[in-house]
Amino acid sequence: MGFDIDNYFAEKSDGNALLFYKGDINPDLINHVLDTVEEKLIKVNENSKLRKKVYNVLVESLQNLYHHVERVPEEFEDQSSEKFGILSVNKVTDGYKIMTGNFVRNDLALSLRERLQKINQSSHEEITELYKYILNHQRISSKGGGGLGLVDIARKTGNKLDYSFKDYNEEFCFFFLNILVGEKTDSN
């Protein structure tokens, strides 16, 4: 049995936490998280440009979890969550950090890794073209995703996607995505 998810998440966290959640990812939870974070950003008078970016990226991150997470492994502590995920939103010096984590089947991890590598190797212009290509050519999958979520996150943040896959057991690994949302710089 694999590594400690909570510890890993705690180690990667920095800045001030706006929100932390661990458990079942469902539409009600998504509404609650979006409302909570939006209220907090308005309360601290965050500028509307950054606020909108954080909101947009949060929508995609949450819906990525919702559409793609797997049923939890049998030996995992939380068996009540149909779609288990972990999420945090932190304020850091240069913006906001959104971290998500979810189980991915080992046989699907390779293609996910390839997609992430492809996105990270692309320039901003290439990402825009990739976005338009997928928008125009790929249908919405049976899982409900459009295959655009990660591309959209990379495009809106202008940052490389920081991710890792941690071995869990023979069938699953745990996938972490660590997204920095700041004021987009034109250099990227």
Add this chain to the structure above:
Amino acid sequence: MEPIIIEGTPKTPTVRFDTKEGVFEIKGRSIPENSVEFYKPLVDWLNKYKQEPLPKTVVSIRLEYFNTSSSKCILDVFKQLEAIHKAKNEVEVNWYYEEDDEDMLEAGEDYESIIRVPFKMIEIVE
């Protein structure tokens, strides 16, 4: 044709497709988990409307947020408009974006580059 009037919710936009008023509008937030379910009736309505469209169809898209799964459905809406335009009818899309929202402007430009219909980008100044 019977109009489509849908009140907005925190996750779905306000929709008014009304031939009598000459108003075609999608406005608000479009971030549902299942966007196909929401947009299918709109696409079907336009599919019927295109048999006998108004001499000029003006569609206003005024969204604050939309998720990537809505983005594909909005493209399906635009594809219906493209067919109306192709059949030699006047069609215009008004794409609204707030002055600091470059992402929304870029999203409009994405559609403009894919769909052969005249787009007008309109900045909302508060």
